[in-house]
Amino acid sequence: MAEGTNYSADHVLEYPYVRSVGPVVGAFLTGLRDGKIVGIRGTGGKVVVPPTEYDPDTGEETSGMVDVGPEGTVTSWSWVPHPRPKHPLTTPFAWVLVRFDGADTSFLHVMPASGPDEVHTGMRVRPEFAPEADRVGHVNDIRHFVPVDAAS
Amino acid sequence: MSGFPELTSGHRPVGVVSFAQYDNVRREDAHNEVEMLMPVVAEVFGSIGITKDDVGFICSGSTDYLVGGPFSFVTALDAVGVWPPRAESHVEMDGAWALYEAWVLLQEGEIDAALVYCFGRSSPGDLSEIMALQLDPYYMAPLWPDPTSLAALQAQALIDSGRASESDFAAIASRARRSALANPKAQLAYDRSPEELLGEDYEVAPLRRHALPPLTDGCAAVVLAAGDRAYELCERPAFITGIDHRIETHAIGARDLTRSPSTQLAGEKAGVATKKVDQAELHAPYAHQEMILVDALNLSDDVALSPSGGALAANPMMSAGLIRIGESARAIWSGQADRAVAHATSGPCLQQNLVCVLEGV
Numbered sequence: 447m448a449e450g451t452n453y454s455a456d457h458v459l460e461y462p463y464v465r466s467v468g469p470v471v472g473a474f475l476t477g478l479r480d481g482k483i484v485g486i487r488g489t490g491g492k493v494v495v496p497p498t499e500y501d502p503d504t505g506e507e508t509s510g511m512v513d514v515g516p517e518g519t520v521t522s523w524s525w526v527p528h529p530r531p532k533h534p535l536t537t538p539f540a541w542v543l544v545r546f547d548g549a550d551t552s553f554l555h556v557m558p559a560s561g562p563d564e565v566h567t568g569m570r571v572r573p574e575f576a577p578e579a580d581r582v583g584h585v586n587d588i589r590h591f592v593p594v595d596a597a598s
Numbered sequence: 599m600s601g602f603p604e605l606t607s608g609h610r611p612v613g614v615v616s617f618a619q620y621d622n623v624r625r626e627d628a629h630n631e632v633e634m635l636m637p638v639v640a641e642v643f644g645s646i647g648i649t650k651d652d653v654g655f656i657c658s659g660s661t662d663y664l665v666g667g668p669f670s671f672v673t674a675l676d677a678v679g680v681w682p683p684r685a686e687s688h689v690e691m692d693g694a695w696a697l698y699e700a701w702v703l704l705q706e707g708e709i710d711a712a713l714v715y716c717f718g719r720s721s722p723g724d725l726s727e728i729m730a731l732q733l734d735p736y737y738m739a740p741l742w743p744d745p746t747s748l749a750a751l752q753a754q755a756l757i758d759s760g761r762a763s764e765s766d767f768a769a770i771a772s773r774a775r776r777s778a779l780a781n782p783k784a785q786l787a788y789d790r791s792p793e794e795l796l797g798e799d800y801e802v803a804p805l806r807r808h809a810l811p812p813l814t815d816g817c818a819a820v821v822l823a824a825g826d827r828a829y830e831l832c833e834r835p836a837f838i839t840g841i842d843h844r845i846e847t848h849a850i851g852a853r854d855l856t857r858s859p860s861t862q863l864a865g866e867k868a869g870v871a872t873k874k875v876d877q878a879e880l881h882a883p884y885a886h887q888e889m890i891l892v893d894a895l896n897l898s899d900d901v902a903l904s905p906s907g908g909a910l911a912a913n914p915m916m917s918a919g920l921i922r923i924g925e926s927a928r929a930i931w932s933g934q935a936d937r938a939v940a941h942a943t944s945g946p947c948l949q950q951n952l953v954c955v956l957e958g959v
Contacts, residue, residue: 553737
């Protein structure tokens with residue numbers, strides 16, 4: 447090989463299958479499409495959001511969907527000054543773990559924030575949904591979170 | 599022969615008798631995974647005067663996601679040479695878990711020695727994107743949270759709990775990189791004060807650059823031997839007296855990120871607290887995670903923490919855990935420690951943890 451010559455070839459990884467998300471994850475994603483947040487009851491009546499088919503601590507089967515939120519409280523956060531290409535937002539933002547009102551676990555999403563001083567644990571937030579016509583039953587049907595007192 | 603230590607796990611004494619690792623580097627352009635492994639496998643056998651014919655089992659740890667092709671571990675076997683056919687296995691995990699599988703097989707008593715190796719290059723792809731693929735495919739992966747963003751959520755939770763500050767993270771990073779100055783295999787070593795490190799910008803707040811692990815290409819190998827065979831190969835084998843691994847839910851929002859109950863349970867099952875611990879090699883890629891692990895293992899102030907510099911000095915994917923076991927074994931061979939705790943982690947924010955207690959007689 448001549449010095450300084452790099453050979454390259456495109457290599458495309460594919461996952462050419464369609465999967466059903468099932469009755470529990472499916473209910474959550476369908477809820478997002480309809481502009482609402484649902485959880486499920488786990489061990490001891492605790493409400494798991496986002497819902498799973500089993501309790502995250504005990505592994506017991508969960509049952510009984512419940513509406514929660516849409517407002518919630520930030521339980522932890524981190525702040526990204528330089529978003530990466532695949533991140534949901536292109537300008538500085540915070541990752542937020544949000545405990546929806548009525549839930550016992552937290553949900554990961556993003557919130558625009560120009561600095562780390564614009565987000566704090568305990569902050570009240572709500573989801574900003576995509577326009578109804580654009581919602582498809584996907585976690586990105588929530589565009590991002592905003593502070594509860596922010597104008598829509 | 600000097601006898602065997604009392605065992606918490608298993609009934610057959612199995613010791614680490616040889617360890618080798620690649621020169622951990624940011625980018626290994628000139629050699630592929632097999633070519634990187636060949637000198638490491640040659641060293642791990644050669645330093646104790648054996649060949650592949652002397653081990654009854656080979657177990658490796660790696661992930662195809664880093665290589666970008668399926669069944670890459672089969673190709674990697676060429677580094678050992680498996681003709682005539684060998685008893686062999688693979689885990690899509692850090693080499694520390696491959697060691698666990700080999701330890702289980704050695705417990706069964708049919709073989710007396712095993713080779714464990716692992717490899718991973720961070721440089722060919724974008725590790726931040728690759729690591730996002732290990733997350734929940736519906737709730738988390740579509741958002742592409744990178745390991746540093748998730749670790750920063752954990753660090754912030756630790757700060758909110760009142761148990762840590764950014765200064766603590768800087769102090770840990772400063773100490774680890776200073777320790778690494780004495781480790782010829784370290785990728786990142788320096789002598790800089792915590793105050794100086796706190797002047798760095800946020801990578802993802804509240805984590806500044808110093809609190810992150812380096813991106814590393816590397817590989818490592820260990821030879822395990824049981825019973826008398828261990829003493830034939832090593833003057834002072836590092837016997838595994840306890841080993842256990844546990845996992846927590848993949849639902850990150852359902853965990854208390856400031857604690858590591860899986861490490862605590864694994865530590866209890868491995869018998870960490872039954873005797874004095876001289877040193878602990880902790881696989882804490884992010885500085886704040888060392889504090890969580892020290893708490894979970896209930897290590898006292900006189901335990902030397904990650905004398906090699908730990909994962910903050912070099913963090914080769916799939917190998918950084920096994921290297922903690924190898925470094926612990928070296929400390930026992932040299933007499934620097936009589937009893938050492940090695941820890942390996944996997945998954946976001948310390949989701950899965952392995953604890954291995956090593957003792958010399």
